[in-house]
Amino acid sequence: MPNQMDNIKIGNVTLEKSAALAPMAGVADRVYRLMCREYGAAYTVSEMVSAKGICYSDKKTAELCTITEGERPMGIQLFGYEADFMAEAVKIVLEYNPDIIDINMGCPVPKVVNTGAGSALMKNPKLAAEITEAAVKAAGDVPVTVKIRSGWSADTINAVEMAKAVEFAGAAAVAVHGRTRDMFYSGTADYSVIKAVKDAVKIPVIGNGDITDGESCLRMYRETGCDLVMVGRGSYGNPFIFEEIKAAIEGKDYTRPTVEEKMQVMLRHIRLMIENSQKPEEFAIHEARKHAAWYMNGYYGSAKFRGRCYTLSSYSEAENLAAEFVQLQLDRLHKN
Numbered sequence: 001m002p003n004q005m006d007n008i009k010i011g012n013v014t015l016e017k018s019a020a021l022a023p024m025a026g027v028a029d030r031v032y033r034l035m036c037r038e039y040g041a042a043y044t045v046s047e048m049v050s051a052k053g054i055c056y057s058d059k060k061t062a063e064l065c066t067i068t069e070g071e072r073p074m075g076i077q078l079f080g081y082e083a084d085f086m087a088e089a090v091k092i093v094l095e096y097n098p099d100i101i102d103i104n105m106g107c108p109v110p111k112v113v114n115t116g117a118g119s120a121l122m123k124n125p126k127l128a129a130e131i132t133e134a135a136v137k138a139a140g141d142v143p144v145t146v147k148i149r150s151g152w153s154a155d156t157i158n159a160v161e162m163a164k165a166v167e168f169a170g171a172a173a174v175a176v177h178g179r180t181r182d183m184f185y186s187g188t189a190d191y192s193v194i195k196a197v198k199d200a201v202k203i204p205v206i207g208n209g210d211i212t213d214g215e216s217c218l219r220m221y222r223e224t225g226c227d228l229v230m231v232g233r234g235s236y237g238n239p240f241i242f243e244e245i246k247a248a249i250e251g252k253d254y255t256r257p258t259v260e261e262k263m264q265v266m267l268r269h270i271r272l273m274i275e276n277s278q279k280p281e282e283f284a285i286h287e288a289r290k291h292a293a294w295y296m297n298g299y300y301g302s303a304k305f306r307g308r309c310y311t312l313s314s315y316s317e318a319e320n321l322a323a324e325f326v327q328l329q330l331d332r333l334h335k336n
Contacts, residue, residue: 008204008227011143011172013073013099015228016042019217019245022208022232023047023077023102023147031272033071036235040242042228044074048104048112051080051089065096075100075145079107081116081127083134090138100172101139103132105162106149108181119181122152122162129165136170143172150193153182163197163205175206175230185233194224206230213241214248237294239265259299259329263322266295270318285312292318296325300332
């Protein structure tokens with residue numbers, strides 16, 4: 001089990017042994033990463049970036065790869081299925097000075113898998129190793145990590161084979177999501193697979209899947225022996241989870257934020273999205289709608305309010321909705 005003094009090393013990068021924020025395309029953008037770092041995330045990773053897209057000067061590259069100091073330590077995550085393109089992409093992203101370069105071999109989304117990238121590479125450990133080796137050679141002193149799943153399907157669980165292959169190819173760490181590609185995000189993550197990987201390799205292993213609070217993080221550490229835990233969907237509308245995890249690791253009491261506090265953080269999250277956006281407010285608000293809805297999860301009447309979040313068109317509307325939501329919770333509390 002970790003304690004408050006523990007750190008881990010991935011190559012030449014030292015990370016606090018608490019919890020990292022998983023890379024999540026369309027969710028974990030710069031503002032999201034900054035919010036999670038503020039609440040104690042040990043490490044953040046960019047949204048997925050196409051290796052081939054970078055090589056062809058994709059316009060979104062700079063936006064996705066630029067790293068601000070508040071996000072560090074931070075990795076840039078690449079996906080692709082061709083070793084030469086991966087090597088070239090690594091050289092290009094080194095200009096953005098990432099702390100770590102991560103290769104995605106776990107994304108289950110069809111448009112990625114159908115190209116032969118993401119979790120399609122779980123079916124080809126030899127190619128996965130070639131891609132990793134090419135990235136490692138191109139990266140120089142910057143450590144390269146690989147994110148995988150437990151396997152392609154229930155009858156092809158091969159995370160151990162994949163982890164050994166990328167370790168041999170020079171990967172500095174491997175992150176394992178305890179679900180197969182076929183499962184997408186359904187069912188329950190299999191922690192025994194993560195443990196098997198930890199037992200099989202010498203490089204650090206990052207455990208990922210079903211981390212929703214401090215106790216589930218402690219359970220992941222306890223049952224898998226992993227070196228670091230990575231939080232994905234458990235951080236939706238909940239950057240506080242990293243604060244809660246640190247308290248759990250240190251054996252301290254933790255008081256979850258009140259609904260008033262959550263709504264204030266939600267509004268700040270939206271303000272930061274508007275301030276950081278290169279587009280007009282109405283576009284930033286459109287992007288912020290799902291985040292606003294997530295902050296309301298788990299409360300009385302939240303289904304109706306989440307629906308209203310998806311019609312927000314201005315920051316002032318968000319302020320009014322948040323105030324109305326808080327009042328609903330207070331009224332219910334007084335009735336009870």
